[in-house]
Amino acid sequence: MKMHKILLLAVACTWAMGAAAQWQWIDKDGRKVFSDRPPPQEIPDKSILKQPGGSRPARPAPTAVQAEGATSPAAAPAASAPKPAASTPGGGKDKELEEKKAQAEAAEAAKKKAEDEKIAKAKAENCTRARSAKAAFDAGKPITQANAQGERIFLDGPARAAEAKRIDDIVASDCVR
Structure with a gap:
């Protein structure tokens, strides 16, 4: 019986740690949004209800597209999407990608x-x-x-x-x- 309690406690702690890595904010329509990614830059800091870690860490710096004034909802997801690394002779992510592709x-x-x-x-x-x-x-x-x-x-x-x-x-x- 004691082993069951320990196992249950371990599962609960694991679940709680996953829930702690959530962002929570109120969008422009007044709805609560839960995500594992930070809110778009157009959301003011006062609308952010919860951040991972419990503290108020700074949000990521705005990208070039957002800094130029593109604040439309359609532009925000495109700006936050990761861009492929440029092909450089020294490699990096492209080299790893090519190696994985060759292995596949x-x-x-x-x-x-x-x-x-x-x-x-x-x-x-x-x-x-x-x-x-x-x-x-x-x-x-x-x-x-x-x-x-x-x-x-x-x-x-x-x-x-x-x-x-x-x-x-x-x-x-x-x-x-």
Whole structure:
């Protein structure tokens, strides 16, 4: 029972820490907004009800677009969106991105190669079985199959011809040289 209380306490503390990292403010329409990101610059400091950490840390500095006077609601999300780093010879984020992209492409190529090998192996097995069945048909041996009731029956002329055609089609599709 004691272990359950400790576990419950740990879960409650974890949940409370996540809730502490929330921003809360009143937007221009008078609605309360909860977010894990700071409010747009157009929201005055007096409308901010809660910030992460409980203290009143300064909000991030306005971006160039916002400093020029773009205070429309449509401009705020675009201005706060992270911009890709410029491609520089020294790398940085672009270099990491290129490495991850190359790794993903290599993994995809390896996966495709493994799938192709699996298909080739299955075709080789089908080819081997079809060639041995064709050899039995060509030798004139009597061929039996099980019918729907599980009884063994000998293939007669038309059934034998249909099975021979099916085997020839398998050999043609799976035995590629």
